[in-house]
Amino acid sequence: MATYAPRVRSKVDVFISQLRARAGQPVNITEWSMFFTFDVMGVVGFGKDFRQLEDAKEHSAIKGIHDQMAMIGLLSQVPWFLYMVGSIPAISGSYYAFTEYCYRQVNEKKALWERTESQDLTDIISWLLKAFKDNDPSAPPSQRALGEDGRVLIIAGSDTTGATLANAFYYLATNPSVYKQLQNHLDTLFPDDRESFTYEQIRDIPYVEAIMRETLRLKPAVPSGPPRVTPPGGLQVDEVWIPGDVNIIVPQYVLQRDDRNFVDADRFMPERWLAENKGKMVLNEEAYFPFQIGQYGCVGKQLAYMNLRFAIVLAALNFDLGLAPGEDGIEFDTGAKDTFTLTVSPLQVIFNKRMKA
Numbered sequence: 197m198a199t200y201a202p203r204v205r206s207k208v209d210v211f212i213s214q215l216r217a218r219a220g221q222p223v224n225i226t227e228w229s230m231f232f233t234f235d236v237m238g239v240v241g242f243g244k245d246f247r248q249l250e251d252a253k254e255h256s257a258i259k260g261i262h263d264q265m266a267m268i269g270l271l272s273q274v275p276w277f278l279y280m281v282g283s284i285p286a287i288s289g290s291y292y293a294f295t296e297y298c299y300r301q302v303n304e305k306k307a308l309w310e311r312t313e314s315q316d317l318t319d320i321i322s323w324l325l326k327a328f329k330d331n332d333p334s335a336p337p338s339q340r341a342l343g344e345d346g347r348v349l350i351i352a353g354s355d356t357t358g359a360t361l362a363n364a365f366y367y368l369a370t371n372p373s374v375y376k377q378l379q380n381h382l383d384t385l386f387p388d389d390r391e392s393f394t395y396e397q398i399r400d401i402p403y404v405e406a407i408m409r410e411t412l413r414l415k416p417a418v419p420s421g422p423p424r425v426t427p428p429g430g431l432q433v434d435e436v437w438i439p440g441d442v443n444i445i446v447p448q449y450v451l452q453r454d455d456r457n458f459v460d461a462d463r464f465m466p467e468r469w470l471a472e473n474k475g476k477m478v479l480n481e482e483a484y485f486p487f488q489i490g491q492y493g494c495v496g497k498q499l500a501y502m503n504l505r506f507a508i509v510l511a512a513l514n515f516d517l518g519l520a521p522g523e524d525g526i527e528f529d530t531g532a533k534d535t536f537t538l539t540v541s542p543l544q545v546i547f548n549k550r551m552k553a
């Protein structure tokens with residue numbers, strides 16, 4: 197993870213400088229959050245910069261993924277059908293184009309390795325490629341599976357983190373007292389310099405952690421979670437018997453908003469996660485699992501946190517923010533769709549440069 201920090205930081209710096217250039221004007225923070233997280237995943241996933249932040253527009257390979265997520269959301273309950281549809285260009289359109297793009301990146305890297313015999317292990321796909329070449333038992337079983345891993349990596353890492361960052365900005369813009377408290381806290385930690393801290397210095401700031409946790413509790417980026425299959429002998433859950441080989445889901449969104457698990461469960465209250473309140477406000481921590489748990493739990497959790505920590509801390513140190521005139525946030529708050537990952541609506545936010553205290 198430590199080797200990713202400078203690359204993530206350099207992308208966050210572009211993100212912040214673009215917000216600075218648009219200070220005082222409405223910014224669609226959903227779009228910019230996605231630019232940021234897709235760019236990061238391109239760089240640390242493939243060693244390929246999509247440069248969406250620099251160009252202020254969506255890369256052609258990524259265009260359309262969000263429309264296609266609707267199809268994925270619907271068909272992921274029938275994985276074999278999704279696989280089949282995803283392979284037919286005429287039906288799957290830009291989803292197919294993105295798949296092809298990812299396969300090409302993996303193939304190019306593989307060819308480069310074969311030509312140069314140098315194995316540059318600075319991005320995630322290179323580790324998978326190395327495992328594949330070494331016939332490691334953990335490796336993807338075929339060239340196609342390797343390409344699929346590349347595709348899944350980008351979608352799983354970018355869409356989720358981008359939606360979470362946009363959600364965090366929504367909560368910060370609509371809860372000014374929380375944002376002020378965050379800024380005061382960070383000002384105390386970094387009184388003289390708002391830019392040159394290390395990742396180590398921001399990786400465990402309780403109020404920042406609380407804001408991320410609370411955002412992921414109310415708006416988990418994979419709201420229903422992937423399906424699981426019951427064991428062949430069936431499964432007893434309290435008084436309910438589920439037969440064997442049945443697909444089930446345990447939706448985070450529902451459990452994480454249940455008053456039996458969290459006091460005032462529908463309200464954004466980051467302070468519930470602070471040590472002094474947790475015992476009273478988090479009634480059942482086992483019901484909190486935005487990254488899922490167990491051996492199939494998200495492999496990218498720490499990378500997601502790194503993106504979010506850098507972006508939230510730098511934004512709070514550099515800007516005051518609020519919803520843009522004419523933006524009430526209602527469509528953003530209520531119109532998000534469960535398309536396997538969470539598809540969020542545009543949100544117009546104004547960032548104003550902070551005066552030096």
Ligand code: HEM
Pocket residue numbers: 348349352353354356357360416417418421422486487488489492493494495496497499500
């Ligand atoms: C806030 C951000 C994120 C959330 C909420 C999230 C959540 C999840 C969840 C719930 C799963 C399903 C786990 C299971 O099946 O038990 C998952 C899988 C996965 N995540 Fe994340 N994730 C996030 C960010 C990332 C990042 C940054 C990466 C990049 C490395 C990543 C890579 C993956 C991969 C490769 C899988 C496996 C997908 C598969 O098996 O098809 N995720 N994630």
